[in-house]
Each structure stands twice: as structure tokens, then as C-alpha cells.
Amino acid sequence: MNKFKLLVIILCLILVGCSNQESEPRHTDSKKHEKQQSQKKEDKHxxxxxxxxxxxDEILIVNKDIxxxxxxxxGENEVAREALHKLLNAGNKKGYHLSSASGFRSYQTQExxxxxxVQRDGEEAANKYSAKPGHSEHQTGLTYDVVSENTDTNFKESFGKTEEGQWxxxxxxxxxxxVRYPKDKTHITGYQYEPWHIRYVGKDTAKTLYNHRETLEEYxxxxPK
Ligand SMILES: [Zn+2]
Structure with a gap:
């Protein structure tokens, strides 16, 4: 093989190499990546x-859509009941006067x-602070409304500002x-801020949600985040 032929072969190899690189435009890569990501998001759960x-992910979910x-x-979940008693006892040992005003509620009671x-305030208003039958978390037996001895703030946003609410x-x-319906998350949960309404999800999940300041819908x- 003479030097000229060798040079032609080397040049061809370089060109093939270049065109291979160019035949994979960047946007194909990123589209593929986006698709993988959205699949991942659905597959994640x-x-x-x-x-x-x-x-x-084994968490019972009920909200405005589900x-x-x-x-x-x-009926009332026994694990949740035990956890509630521990929570309230811990608070009351600190000198607060916390108790639970409502827990399990059947479909019929919610109805x-x-x-x-609806009769009192109209359906639109009622929908913001109450749940349609089948959409109440109280039907799960995992949810409680916590109150204090100060009846002025019970079942009100102002409960969140009291020492008990803060605790x-x-x-x-x-x-x-x-706290299932936090402040500033109404557009996500569909419910107004309810600092008294707590839902049992287990310690690990509760800790993660607390640390990330996430609702169940986000978690x-x-x-869409
Ligand atoms: Zn409630």
C-alpha cells in the first residue's frame, strides 16, 4: 500500500467518525431523556x-378526585388510635389540653x-370546607380532628396560631x-387550611412529608410539580 492510499483510508475513517457523531442530533437525546423521565415518574409509584x-405505594388515598x-x-384504625393517644399524651404532658373531637365517620354520616x-351555605362553599360523601378522609379511620380547651379557635384557621396548634x-x-391540608397548599389539596385535621400515614412517610413540606398529592x- 502506498502512502497516498493510506492517507485516503485514514481520511475516510475520520469523516465516517464525524458523520456518525452528527447523525445523533442533541434534541433526540433530550427528547428520549424527557420520555424516560416521565415514564419514570409514573413507574415510580x-x-x-x-x-x-x-x-x-400502599398508602390509602382519598381526596377531591379519588x-x-x-x-x-x-371503623377506627387501631394503630392510628394508639398513635393518636401517644401524640395527645405527649402534648398534654407539656401542659397543653389537647383532645380529639372527631375520628372515624361513615359514608352515611358524611352524607x-x-x-x-349544602343547605346552610350552598354547595360551592360547602365543598371548600367539607367533603362529599365518599371523599372524606374520616371514612378511612386514619384521621382525626384535634381540638384544645380554647373553644374559640377550634375548627378554625386560628387554631394553627395557638400554642397547641403550633405544637x-x-x-x-x-x-x-x-397535617393533611396545610396552609398555602389549597390549590393542591382542594381544601382550605385545616391545622386541626391530621391523618395517620406512619412515622417514615410522615417524617419525609414533614421534612420536604409536601402534601400527599405532591409526594x-x-x-404536577
Ligand atoms: Zn377533619
Missing amino acids: NKTVKNGVTYI SLPEHFNP QLFNRY IKRNAHKYGFI LDLY
Whole structure:
């Protein structure tokens, strides 16, 4: 082989090398990447529906979009009840006077309650502070409304500003609870700020949500971030 032929071969190899690189434009790469990411987001969570009840990553979920069936009537969850007692006892040892005003509520009870609110305030208003039957977290048996001896602030936003409300906000996660409808998250949860409404999710999940300041909807990717 003479030197000229060798030079031609080397040049060809270099050109082929270059054109290979250019035939993979960058945008194809990033599109592929975007697709993988969105698939990942959906795949990240394991959604199952058992007898009409929705679980995502084994967390029972009920919100404005996801409902519970009329026949789902589990009563108060014993693990949640025990955790609630520990939470309230810990608070009361600090000198607060905390108790629970409501826990498990059946579909039928919620139906009566919601209808009463609709009659009083109209459906649009009622929908902001109450849940339609099948959409109340109280039907899960994992949820409580916490009150203090100061009846002026019970079931009001101002409960969040009381010492008791502040203590619940800072400590509920240590016992496996989250403040389910936090302030400034109404556009995500669909509910106004309810500093008294706590939901049992277990210590690990509660701690993660607390540290990330996330709602269940954000944590389970039910709401676009
Ligand atoms: Zn509640």
C-alpha cells in the first residue's frame, strides 16, 4: 500500500467518525431523556385498587378526585388510635389540653353532614370546607380532628396560631401523622387550611412529608410539580 492510499483510508475513517457523531442530533437525546423521565415518574409509584379503595405505594388515598366506596366501613384504625393517644399524651404532658373531637365517620354520616352544610351555605362553599360523601378522609379511620380547651379557635384557621396548634404542626410527624391540608397548599389539596385535621400515614412517610413540606398529592405525584 502506498502512502497516498493510506492517507485516503485514514481520511475516510475520520469523516465516517464525524458523520456518525452528527447523525445523533442533541434534541433526540433530550427528547428520549424527557420520555424516560416521565415514564419514570409514573413507574415510580405502585397504584392498586382493592374493592374500590385506592392505594398508592400502599398508602390509602382519598381526596377531591379519588373516592372511597359506600361499602367501605372500616371503623377506627387501631394503630392510628394508639398513635393518636401517644401524640395527645405527649402534648398534654407539656401542659397543653389537647383532645380529639372527631375520628372515624361513615359514608352515611358524611352524607348527612355534607347535605346539612349544602343547605346552610350552598354547595360551592360547602365543598371548600367539607367533603362529599365518599371523599372524606374520616371514612378511612386514619384521621382525626384535634381540638384544645380554647373553644374559640377550634375548627378554625386560628387554631394553627395557638400554642397547641403550633405544637401539633411541629410534632405530629413524630407519631406518624401529617397535617393533611396545610396552609398555602389549597390549590393542591382542594381544601382550605385545616391545622386541626391530621391523618395517620406512619412515622417514615410522615417524617419525609414533614421534612420536604409536601402534601400527599405532591409526594405521590398526583399533582404536577
Ligand atoms: Zn377533619
